[in-house]
Amino acid sequence: MRQMPWFGMDIGGTLVKLVYFEPTDNTPDDEKNETETVKIIRHYLKSRSAYGKTGKRDVHLQMECSIKNRRGILHFVRFPTSEMPVFISLARSKGIAQLASTVCATGGGAYKFEKQFSEELNLTLKKFDELASLIHGIHFIERYNPQECFYLQNPMEDEKFRKIPFDFSDSYPFLVVNIGSGVSILAVYSQDKYKRVSGTSLGGGTFVGLCCLLTGCETFEDAIALASSGDSNKVDKLVRDIYGGDYPKFGLTGDTIACSFGHMISKEKRDKVSKADLARATLVTITNNIGSIARMCAVNEGIERVVFTGNFLRVNQISMRLLAYAMDFWSGGTLKALFLEHEGYFGAVGCLLELV
Ligand SMILES: Nc1ncnc2c1ncn2[C@@H]1O[C@H](COP(=O)(O)OP(=O)(O)OP(=O)(O)O)[C@@H](O)[C@H]1O
Numbered sequence: 001m002r003q004m005p006w007f008g009m010d011i012g013g014t015l016v017k018l019v020y021f022e023p024t025d026n027t028p029d030d031e032k033n034e035t036e037t038v039k040i041i042r043h044y045l046k047s048r049s050a051y052g053k054t055g056k057r058d059v060h061l062q063m064e065c066s067i068k069n070r071r072g073i074l075h076f077v078r079f080p081t082s083e084m085p086v087f088i089s090l091a092r093s094k095g096i097a098q099l100a101s102t103v104c105a106t107g108g109g110a111y112k113f114e115k116q117f118s119e120e121l122n123l124t125l126k127k128f129d130e131l132a133s134l135i136h137g138i139h140f141i142e143r144y145n146p147q148e149c150f151y152l153q154n155p156m157e158d159e160k161f162r163k164i165p166f167d168f169s170d171s172y173p174f175l176v177v178n179i180g181s182g183v184s185i186l187a188v189y190s191q192d193k194y195k196r197v198s199g200t201s202l203g204g205g206t207f208v209g210l211c212c213l214l215t216g217c218e219t220f221e222d223a224i225a226l227a228s229s230g231d232s233n234k235v236d237k238l239v240r241d242i243y244g245g246d247y248p249k250f251g252l253t254g255d256t257i258a259c260s261f262g263h264m265i266s267k268e269k270r271d272k273v274s275k276a277d278l279a280r281a282t283l284v285t286i287t288n289n290i291g292s293i294a295r296m297c298a299v300n301e302g303i304e305r306v307v308f309t310g311n312f313l314r315v316n317q318i319s320m321r322l323l324a325y326a327m328d329f330w331s332g333g334t335l336k337a338l339f340l341e342h343e344g345y346f347g348a349v350g351c352l353l354e355l356v
């Protein structure tokens with residue numbers, strides 16, 4: 001194989017995640033042998049944190065590690081899957097086609113775009129399963145970064161909630177709830193033993209899609225910003241709207257949501273809600289539904305630790321706090337919601353590790 005930068009690519013339904021490993025222990029011989037194309041690509045990736053209008057490097061996530069006995073730095077880049085044609089022509093302009101090489105890829109797009117990579121970039125995709133890569137990536141990153149895993153203390157208290165590091169070293173079994181465009185739920189028993197126990201099509205893509213329809217917003221970031229200033233109680237019907245107070249016999253307090261979007265059957269209420277309220281209610285509905293399915297899976301599998309991953313949680317403290325609260329409250333304190341700093345990048349990392 002000709003020399004190729006160390007890449008792992010996860011081509012998802014919404015976002016492409018590209019992880020680039022930059023060895024930092026090069027010998028003078030390694031440097032001499034480095035091709036011009038590899039130098040150009042490294043320089044392009046490292047000299048900026050934004051690529052075109054939509055590509056981003058998450059500089060705050062970059063980290064040192066060892067892969068295949070090489071020391072180096074992992075860099076994390078993402079761009080929308082809809083921009084794949086732009087990415088392919090950019091990669092061609094940097095001379096990738098001349099390398100006639102192989103890259104490791106995962107996610108549905110590794111299958112969907114395989115022919116295009118081969119025909120337009122002269123690149124062979126070495127394909128890996130997205131969920132195997134996800135689990136592999138979680139184990140790898142967690143081992144290198146003692147601050148990777150955390151939980152939220154006092155999640156519903158604005159002044160008092162805190163991120164607390166969680167020691168993940170003795171964590172089996174655990175559930176992984178990966179919230180991407182859709183949601184996959186896996187039970188993990190050891191490094192190599194896991195199964196996909198469930199999933200739901202009501203995921204991060206549903207939140208963005210519904211928000212675009214309901215509010216006219218255009219992006220995930222706009223939808224989250226709108227949700228931050230909204231009040232979902234103007235949209236959702238609560239137990240107290242039905243009972244006038246609590247429903248104590250079954251532990252339902254008055255402020256529990258009885259019916260998501262339930263107020264929207266009334267024209268008067270519809271006329272009073274803002275776009276922000278609708279965005280918040282959409283976020284809360286999708287999040288609580290995922291939390292509820294995750295809880296049932298955890299109970300079914302007899303698992304107490306639930307790790308939430310996926311880019312839906314990016315810049316989305318509202319959902320993290322809700323999930324943390326919901327898992328604790330609805331399980332009577334037996335389930336713990338855990339989160340990981342590298343959120344949506346584990347699949348890309350896991351497939352980079354397969355590099356021969
Ligand atoms: N900049 C962004 N643009 C679009 N969606 C974003 C962005 N940041 C976070 N998201 C959220 O992350 C979700 C995509 O997450 P992720 O990248 O983990 O999944 P995916 O791999 O694209 O999807 P799938 O695994 O279902 O194929 C989106 O649906 C959206 O809710």
Ligand SMILES: CC(C)(CO)[C@@H](O)C(=O)NCCC(=O)O
Binds near residue numbers: 012181183199200
């Ligand atoms: C199809 C995948 C695995 C693609 O990543 C994901 O979007 C997903 O798990 N969707 C939910 C499918 C289901 O209903 O189980």
